[in-house]
Amino acid sequence: GHNLGSDGQARESLREDLQEFLGGEVLLYQLDDLTKVNPVTLETVLRCLQSRYMADTFYTNAGCTLVALNPFKPVPQLYSPELMREYHAAPQPQKLKPHVFTVGEQTYRNVKSLIEPVNQSIVVSGESGAGKTWTSRCLMNFYAVVAASPTSWESHKIAERIEQRILNSNPVMEAFGNACTLRNNNSSRFGKFIQLQLNRAQQMVGAAVQTYLLEKTRVVCQAFSERNFHIFYQICKGASEDERLQWHLPEGAAFSWLPNPERSLEEDCFEVTREAMLHLGIDTPTQNNIFKVLAGLLHLGNIQFAASEDEAQPCQPMDDAKCSVRTAASLLGLQEDVLLKTVQIRTIRAGRQQQLFRKPCPRAECDTRRDCLAKLIYARLFDWLVSVINSSICADTNSWTTFIGLLDVYGFESFPDNSLEQLCINYANEKLQLEACGLVETIHISAAGFPIRVSHQNFVERYKLLRRLRPCTSSGPHSPYPAKGLPEWCPHAKEATLEPLLQDILHTLPVLTQTKATPGDLAEAMPTPVHCGRTKVFMTDSMLELLECGRDQVLEQCARCIQSGWRRHRQRKQERQRQATILIQAAIRSWLTRKRIQRLHAAATVIKRTWQKWRIRMACLAAEELDDVEEKHLSQAPGSLSTSPLQTRLLEAVIRLWPLGLVLTNTAMGVGNFQRKLVVWACLQLPRGSPSSYTVQTAQQDQAGVTSIRAMPQGSIKFHCKKSPLRYADICPEPSPYSLG
The missing domain is CATH 3.40.850.10 (Kinesin motor domain)
Structure with missing residues (x-):
């Protein structure tokens, strides 16, 4: 009997509230949100919609x-x-x-x-x-x-x-x-x-x-x-x-x-x-x-x-x-x-x-x-x-x-x-x-302060990463799960394990509130509790915004961690590539330098050997010609065998130095013709006589150089200009084109 009396009083109170609300029907068209309707019944909702429809809203x-x-x-x-x-x-x-x-x-x-x-x-x-x-x-x-x-x-x-x-x-x-x-x-x-x-x-x-x-x-x-x-x-x-x-x-x-x-x-x-x-x-x-x-x-x-x-x-x-x-x-x-x-x-x-x-x-x-x-x-x-x-x-x-x-x-x-x-x-x-829970049910939920409803599965899948914001001290004997090894959401998770998992996620709300609010309005920023139903989680708009901000914060931290790790990995990789590049470049440059030095050394060896062969050959030719001159000279002066050692040395010096006089007399410029003959006579130490009895054949100005010298028995000297069979033998290593080796 007591319950029936209570139900009758509730119906009477609802009827009075309904009459009071409908009494101000003139203002119904101004309600742009049905959650403002009080009390929320099918009649009041339809009355409000009808009033707005008549006002072309x-x-x-x-x-x-x-x-x-x-x-x-x-x-x-x-x-x-x-x-x-x-x-x-x-x-x-x-x-x-x-x-x-x-x-x-x-x-x-x-x-x-x-x-x-x-x-x-x-x-x-x-x-x-x-x-x-x-x-x-x-x-x-x-x-x-x-x-x-x-x-x-x-x-x-x-x-x-x-x-x-x-x-x-x-x-x-x-x-x-x-x-x-x-x-x-x-x-x-x-x-x-x-x-x-x-x-x-x-x-x-x-x-x-x-x-x-x-x-x-x-x-x-x-x-x-x-x-x-x-x-x-x-x-x-x-x-x-x-x-x-x-x-x-x-x-x-x-x-x-x-x-x-x-x-x-x-x-x-x-x-x-x-x-x-x-x-x-x-x-x-x-x-x-x-x-x-x-x-x-x-x-x-x-x-x-x-x-x-x-x-x-x-x-x-x-x-x-x-x-x-x-x-x-x-x-x-x-x-x-x-x-x-x-x-x-x-x-x-x-x-x-x-x-x-x-x-x-x-x-x-x-x-x-x-x-x-x-x-x-x-x-x-x-x-x-x-x-x-x-x-x-x-x-x-x-x-x-x-x-x-x-x-x-x-x-x-x-x-x-x-x-x-x-x-x-x-x-x-x-x-x-x-x-969608129906229109009236939706209005009831919104009017109660929980207009947002999310299924358990979607809530856990979207906000399970908020557990990263929890302090390390939260994992203890009273915590549903330790800090390590937090369980992942399973579509077939039992209801007994679902409730602690949701509570574990909701425990991060104070941390989110402290990070978002200033110290002065910390008490005002505390959100209202989130209602967890049998299959859905109900929350307010502010709570949804708070959860989204926390989720963005965690994602930002994860993004920064990934970025720092990636940049560190990329920097290390670039440094290793740089060191490897330097090592490869040094090895290649060393190899190229050794190859170049080897080529230069081989070329210098070839040039040196060729030059030495050319000098030896020229010395041999000169020696043969000097030997011939010496024999002729000795044959014409048989009494010279009894000469003194000093005279012998002077004769050798004259024999060795006579090509210099020949070169001087062969030059196109310098002293005149008579003086040139005197120089030749003085250098060669020829027998005394008239200078006109000796003839000197000089080289032409357009000749490339003197390749051999031969003294004629009658006292005349001929210069034979020949081209060497060697490729670079005609080019003298000395600046002067007429110098002799």
Whole structure:
């Protein structure tokens, strides 16, 4: 009874708070964050959103989530390029009015500012018709503006082409994947994940599209007051006369798979789709083949079968459907009989020998096989189109490092009769809502002071390096882990070991606070405790900022340590290379010097030996000539044998010195002819007589030199000038060209 009374008092207090809060309804439109709503209930949240919607304010923050309302009307200047640049240039975009550009800018800065580039993703979820596709399109336009800042003109043209292709993929994907439903005229009938690829300079260089769960059942079956995919209506309304004849689409033709063709929508613009396909690289002949396949599917839907009276005979098409069979086969590029056999007859493999059995299908099964064939063809065409778009807008793997993902999920819808695709769509939305904890739960968590929630695994993987900041005294008997051998995170770690590991990381918060705060405001800088839940860690924005600062500090220390180690290693390596280079240079120079000295020594030896040979040869020639002169002289003075030793020595001196007189008399310049003869007579000590009885033959001025001297018996002297057989023998080592060795 006590508990029931307490619950009743709590409900009464909540009702009073609710009435008090709703009493000031005039100020509800001023609350730009739902965490300011008190009390936080579904009614107060919806009242606040309704008040802001009536005031033409369509974006509201809910902690880390942005709530967007579809205005269902054009709002001028809400998505202008000037507003994009304003949010991009703002120092703190979160302080501006809530907008989808705030989320886009925060995501872009997260990719740009983190030391380790972390890929970011934005989940756009909601009911069908809530504006998810439009929001994704606005985000793509925003990134195309802020993530394109090339420096050169050529790079600017390349970036413009990439952006145009990325933006042109939207009309093509919407034409082939969107349809008109009861809640939305442009409802996405497939889920897509758009990956905007950024390079190291955070410039958008490409994109990639990945699709999920196309509602191909809509090709053959549409609910009441709904339509098929937009592209079927576009080719029927926008084709020219020649194209109508080529695709067999006459005006006013009725197709069973094309309900409500009289409705005109903004999305029924065939020229926009064709122009976008041209920008994506799909040329006109390829487009013509695509539209022929689509027209063939429409004619395939008009084929109706009549029930066969004999089960062994296949069902035949009705009389008014035979033309549709022929047209569908022609447009699809198939033979008419092959198309009919595919729909009418089922092939069965049975037995150990895998024998083929062909069984005619009843009328209902023929219709089912026809529908399955159409769905398969359209699904293959859609997948091929996505692959062509990716090949056109996707960048090279080596040219991008990070990406920003945009997940445009299918809208939640519930009808009296739901298909399997719709069941999967609703289930995926429910899972996303549970993952995001729901809007009201998110507001409750944000209002409690813990708007940031991170899973245990991500928290440990990102902040486990903060344990490096802990002092060495922290490892003791009361510490969950010693200083050495700290455990690494394991995805399958038990909950018993997870809690001490988280506490070990959180023990570094006082150290972070002391390093960040000044001594005067140390008490104010102490953060509020972090709440650790069963699967997630909840924290405030200030706590997240503190952890990120600590993480940056540790990474900076590690980077400095790595840099110092690398520089020390590089300096040592350069010093070793320098010493090795000096040693190699010294060895090479020593070797070259020794080789040069050896060559010079060998050349000097050759020159010395040649010179010595030449001198010896000249001495021999001179000795032979002097011996001849001496013999002649002795033969003419026989009485000289009784001369004294002094006379003998003088005679030897005269014999040895007489070539000098010959040279002096042979010179072209100097004394006259008579004086020259006297000198010769005095030097040679010739017998006394008239000087005119002796003739002296002198060398010409143009002779190279005296090579041999011979004294004639009659007293005349001849100089024989010959060229030496040696290569360098004619060059005398002395400066004078007429000196004798």
